[in-house]
Amino acid sequence: MPLNSHPRxxxxxxxxxxxxxxxxxxxxWLLFYHYGTSTNRRGLVVGFGTLDRQFDILRHSCEIGLLAxxxxxxxxxxxxxxxxxxxxxxxxxLFGKLWHDAGLSIPLAAGLTLVCGAxxxxxxxGLITQLRLPPLIVTLGTYSLFRGLAEAITHGSVTYTDFPxxxxxxxxxxxxxxxxxxxxxxxxxxxxxxLVHRTTFGRSFRAIGFSPEGxxxxxxxxxRRVALVxxxxxxxxxxxxxxxxxxxxxxxxxxxxGYELFAITAVVFGxxxxxxxxxxxxxxxxxxxxxxxxxxxxATLPVVIRMNAAEEMSGLxxxxxxxxxxxxxxxxxxxxxxxxxx
Numbered sequence: 001m002p003l004n005s006h007p008r009x010x011x012x013x014x015x016x017x018x019x020x021x022x023x024x025x026x027x028x029w030l031l032f033y034h035y036g037t038s039t040n041r042r043g044l045v046v047g048f049g050t051l052d053r054q055f056d057i058l059r060h061s062c063e064i065g066l067l068a069x070x071x072x073x074x075x076x077x078x079x080x081x082x083x084x085x086x087x088x089x090x091x092x093x094l095f096g097k098l099w100h101d102a103g104l105s106i107p108l109a110a111g112l113t114l115v116c117g118a119x120x121x122x123x124x125x126g127l128i129t130q131l132r133l134p135p136l137i138v139t140l141g142t143y144s145l146f147r148g149l150a151e152a153i154t155h156g157s158v159t160y161t162d163f164p165x166x167x168x169x170x171x172x173x174x175x176x177x178x179x180x181x182x183x184x185x186x187x188x189x190x191x192x193x194x195l196v197h198r199t200t201f202g203r204s205f206r207a208i209g210f211s212p213e214g215x216x217x218x219x220x221x222x223x224r225r226v227a228l229v230x231x232x233x234x235x236x237x238x239x240x241x242x243x244x245x246x247x248x249x250x251x252x253x254x255x256x257x258g259y260e261l262f263a264i265t266a267v268v269f270g271x272x273x274x275x276x277x278x279x280x281x282x283x284x285x286x287x288x289x290x291x292x293x294x295x296x297x298x299a300t301l302p303v304v305i306r307m308n309a310a311e312e313m314s315g316l317x318x319x320x321x322x323x324x325x326x327x328x329x330x331x332x333x334x335x336x337x338x339x340x341x342x
Contacts, residue, residue, distance in 0.1 A: 017271040021270065055178075057293065059171070061288060070236035081135065081233055083140075087237040092252070093154055153253070201225065267279070270284040
């Protein structure tokens with residue numbers, strides 16, 4: 001920023017939503033740093049701020065973070081995808097079956113899993129763009145379809161395990177000081193940021209979300225770009241499935257259950273309007289971090305530990321955050337309408 005910038009420029013920069021969200025994230029972390037404790041694998045009581053604890057947050061938030069990054073362009077175009085969690089579970093099962101039952105190598109099984117993710121995303125895209133069906137209804141249907149397929153393939157009981165150490169390295173080890181999957185997340189995050197904010201293709205998402213008809217009149221291929229967004233979401237969901245499987249060392253049909261709620265919450269809490277046309281990858285990353293710290297930090301609070309209610313509190317506060325973010329996106333429009341009527 002130039003040295004002669006007007007003071008109002010500094011004020012507006014500070015009051016940007018992403019800046020305020022970063023302040024909330026720091027305050028949240030400091031709260032848990034001060035009050036949170038946990039027990040490590042050796043039975044020793046350690047604080048929330050330890051390096052190992054921060055690495056655990058990175059490991060456990062990577063899959064939801066990837067889904068949130070994938071959902072950001074979808075929601076920018078005024079769409080929604082409720083099937084990403086179920087697709088993660090289906091892709092995890094397909095990967096395990098391709099490797100364990102079909103005898104394929106890990107790289108080939110992983111590549112075919114990504115292709116399956118793209119095809120599943122293409123199914124959503126075709127129903128939404130070609131048949132003009134509402135994204136909410138389409139992805140609610142595929143949410144059940146993908147989870148049902150995963151249950152049918154495994155008969156509700158088969159779990160694929162015994163993956164080689166070279167594959168488990170992706171989810172359980174460190175590379176250059178950080179958890180391996182954190183590097184994957186950073187690469188995908190950078191790629192999505194460049195796509196959304198530095199390409200004409202990505203910038204058109206806002207135009208489509210703000211006014212699809214206006215985007216068509218401007219010459220944008222709306223259906224094609226919306227379709228590509230859903231296909232990309234399927235590919236990233238499949239990538240998240242590979243990381244999930246590597247982290248836990250197993251592939252099972254219930255993988256990713258509830259992840260769509262956390263991912264959508266992270267996107268909307270990060271400042272992306274559920275109505276489309278407004279949002280940023282930076283905000284989504286901050287939203288993911290805020291929810292990850294909240295989920296991990298709650299499990300370290302003594303009062304929550306005594307109540308044995310970490311999961312319940314996490315779900316309760318995540319729902320509250322989603323409602324708060326949705327309300328925050330609606331109120332400005334409501335106030336604007338009331339002023340116009342006056």
